[in-house]
Amino acid sequence: MKKILKWIGLAVLVIAAGGLMAFLYYIPPFFTTTPEEFSATMKSAAPPASDIADPLQRAMAERGREIVVRTGCIGCHAVNGPNGPDYTKYLGGGGIRIHSPTGTFVSRNLTPDPETGLTQRSDDEVKRVLRSGVFPDGHVVPSSAMPWANFSNWTEEDRHAVVVYLRHLKPVRHKIPDPIIRPEPLEPGVIERDYAFKDYGLPEK
Amino acid sequence: MNTFNASKVRALALAFAVFGILACIAFAPRLLAQRSAAASAPDSRGKQVYDAHCVECHGPEGKGDGPAAHLMTPRPRDFTRGRYKIRSTESGSVPSDEDLLRTVRQGLYASSMPGWQKLLPDDDIRAVVEYVKSFSTRFAAEPPVAIPASATVPSSPQSILRGSAVYEKLQCGKCHGTDGHGTGAAVTSFEDDWAQPLNAADLSEPWTFRGGATSDEIYLRFRSGMSGTPMPSFKDSANDGEMHDLANYVVSLARKPLWDMTAEEAAAFYARQDAEAKANPVKRGQYLVDTLGCTLCHSAVDEHKRLIPGLRLAGGLRIHVAPYGEFTTGNLTSDKETGLGNWTDDEIKRVITKGTLRDGTRLLPFPMDWASFSTMKEDDLNAIVAYLRTVPPVRNKIPGPSWTFLPVHLWGKFNVLILGGDPPLTFYGGNAGSAAEGK
Numbered sequence: 001m002k003k004i005l006k007w008i009g010l011a012v013l014v015i016a017a018g019g020l021m022a023f024l025y026y027i028p029p030f031f032t033t034t035p036e037e038f039s040a041t042m043k044s045a046a047p048p049a050s051d052i053a054d055p056l057q058r059a060m061a062e063r064g065r066e067i068v069v070r071t072g073c074i075g076c077h078a079v080n081g082p083n084g085p086d087y088t089k090y091l092g093g094g095g096i097r098i099h100s101p102t103g104t105f106v107s108r109n110l111t112p113d114p115e116t117g118l119t120q121r122s123d124d125e126v127k128r129v130l131r132s133g134v135f136p137d138g139h140v141v142p143s144s145a146m147p148w149a150n151f152s153n154w155t156e157e158d159r160h161a162v163v164v165y166l167r168h169l170k171p172v173r174h175k176i177p178d179p180i181i182r183p184e185p186l187e188p189g190v191i192e193r194d195y196a197f198k199d200y201g202l203p204e205k
Numbered sequence: 206m207n208t209f210n211a212s213k214v215r216a217l218a219l220a221f222a223v224f225g226i227l228a229c230i231a232f233a234p235r236l237l238a239q240r241s242a243a244a245s246a247p248d249s250r251g252k253q254v255y256d257a258h259c260v261e262c263h264g265p266e267g268k269g270d271g272p273a274a275h276l277m278t279p280r281p282r283d284f285t286r287g288r289y290k291i292r293s294t295e296s297g298s299v300p301s302d303e304d305l306l307r308t309v310r311q312g313l314y315a316s317s318m319p320g321w322q323k324l325l326p327d328d329d330i331r332a333v334v335e336y337v338k339s340f341s342t343r344f345a346a347e348p349p350v351a352i353p354a355s356a357t358v359p360s361s362p363q364s365i366l367r368g369s370a371v372y373e374k375l376q377c378g379k380c381h382g383t384d385g386h387g388t389g390a391a392v393t394s395f396e397d398d399w400a401q402p403l404n405a406a407d408l409s410e411p412w413t414f415r416g417g418a419t420s421d422e423i424y425l426r427f428r429s430g431m432s433g434t435p436m437p438s439f440k441d442s443a444n445d446g447e448m449h450d451l452a453n454y455v456v457s458l459a460r461k462p463l464w465d466m467t468a469e470e471a472a473a474f475y476a477r478q479d480a481e482a483k484a485n486p487v488k489r490g491q492y493l494v495d496t497l498g499c500t501l502c503h504s505a506v507d508e509h510k511r512l513i514p515g516l517r518l519a520g521g522l523r524i525h526v527a528p529y530g531e532f533t534t535g536n537l538t539s540d541k542e543t544g545l546g547n548w549t550d551d552e553i554k555r556v557i558t559k560g561t562l563r564d565g566t567r568l569l570p571f572p573m574d575w576a577s578f579s580t581m582k583e584d585d586l587n588a589i590v591a592y593l594r595t596v597p598p599v600r601n602k603i604p605g606p607s608w609t610f611l612p613v614h615l616w617g618k619f620n621v622l623i624l625g626g627d628p629p630l631t632f633y634g635g636n637a638g639s640a641a642e643g644k
Binding site (some may be wrong): 024067074143148156161189195196 | 257262272273274276277278312315316317318319321324325410413422463464467468470471472474475492496497500501506507509510558560561567570571574575576578580585615618619621622627629630632633634635
């Protein structure tokens with residue numbers, strides 16, 4: 001009787017360990033999700049622009065949406081939840097913290113939230129970041145952290161369309177810590193280190 | 206040896222110690238002074254401003270080779286050459302201080318050079334201009350030669366008509382097209398004197414004119430030429446009056462920008478843009494590759510994030526993704542053996558849209574963002590393929606993915622999912638491919 005209990009106990013332990021390992025192996029489900037499902041998520045995650053009444057604004061915002069989606073802004077500017085990115089807070093930021101030799105940068109909140117987003121930034125200020133990586137306080141974000149040097153190749157009209165679309169997003173209240181601008185030595189050979197698993201925004205009080 | 210007894214040794218040691226201390230006290234101020242002079246001679250204000258705001262593009266030595274430089278067209282200026290495009294000085298002359306101050310204050314429109322006048326105090330702008338001038342010996346050796354003032358010609362239908370004849374005579378259409386928009390142009394993409402890419406200006410888009418879009422500003426471009434580019438000075442082939450007429454004509458070529466259009470005009474504009482993309486897939490493909498950020502990861506960079514010469518789009522950037530493994534960005538050039546030369550169109554599109562390599566290996570959904578790229582229209586994907594086929598072959602054999610040993614991988618996941626750990630993505634400088642650096 002004792003022997004049987006011992007065997008059952010052992011079997012339960014083996015199954016539990018196996019289950020844990022299988023869980024760890026398949027979660028997050030990067031390889032069990034089909035590419036088509038990833039694709040569909042990316043297409044539907046971005047809020048549509050088709051509900052804009054003004055036809056010119058709508059045309060520009062739709063073009064802007066196309067650019068924002070294909071460029072993958074959401075890859076860094078997502079709001080990370082416990083189960084991965086929360087796409088209902090599209091482009092609410094805080095999804096990545098980048099350690100670069102010139103400082104530490106957290107992805108910004110791109111939604112039109114009056115306090116924590118881009119509402120108080122003029123179009124010219126937003127475009128200057130997208131063209132030159134220069135923020136209103138004069139600091140320059142590395143072109144490897146935020147690919148503004150690549151975005152500088154956008155035509156001015158595409159850049160404008162992107163800004164029109166960002167202005168149309170659902171506001172997400174999500175405060176992002178300011179960048180820390182100071183030399184940050186990384187190990188020899190390392191040019192950048194990113195953390196992208198948690199929410200790097202500031203918690204609400 | 207009794208003469209050297211313990212007390213004598215102690216006394217001698219004490220004497221040496223006292224002497225040493227006295228010597229230190231005597232020399233210390235001098236030594237310290239030397240040290241601080243060598244180590245912390247304060248940087249000039251100009252250098253401080255430059256190091257804080259300019260190095261990302263122009264590089265620490267002013268060579269125009271900062272980390273961002275290779276990602277943008279046009280490339281940032283190499284200050285060591287002392288040659289500048291936007292000037293009010295004669296062809297071949299250095300720019301005036303006012304020219305440089307204007308560029309820093311107002312920026313070069315629609316390029317990555319922003320206007321700094323709202324961001325920096327004017328004293329800092331003046332200091333940084335002096336510092337930028339110090340990169341080239343030309344400024345000390347040659348005074349700027351100002352263009353003599355000429356009577357401006359007010360715009361009128363007659364002046365514009367005369368200007369259009371000058372446009373023909375000087376063959377502006379060869380690069381800018383019959384309509385200023387490139388229609389019928391022989392070639393619109395060039396290299397400057399330093400083999401950097403450069404596009405002919407679209408004269409129908411005055412908001413992109415780097416040096417400003419007023420008739421007088423445009424006249425200066427004809428008169429002074431754009432140093433280092435295929436845009437010459439027309440000083441010897443046209444007189445000032447003709448150049449002013451030409452400037453008035455160029456102003457007249459302006460079209461409405463998108464943001465001032467009606468909805469119908471915008472629809473027509475986008476239809477025309479799409480038709481142009483379809484007609485010229487290589488150009489469209491380059492636009493997508495340049496703007497999507499392909500060049501950012503698929504080009505090996507040195508430990509200061511600067512492009513290793515010759516390796517644009519040749520891959521070789523090593524990325525460690527904990528707890529998955531180590532991945533090196535692919536060689537996207539047309540090299541048959543180590544690049545995409547032997548890949549079929551479908552194979553290239555499959556990796557861009559499904560993250561699946563030729564042998565069926567699936568990639569993680571990051572850092573290569575194939576899920577986002579998959580939202581592109583088929584025409585755009587074909588355009589990217591068409592452009593990549595034109596990228597000159599660079600031999601750079603890239604190692605395949607190296608997956609983390611399974612138990613280590615599982616432990617890493619345990620750390621993340623159960624213990625709440627936060628594993629990093631780490632990017633390395635240097636080329637992990639086979640090409641020798643700097644070749």
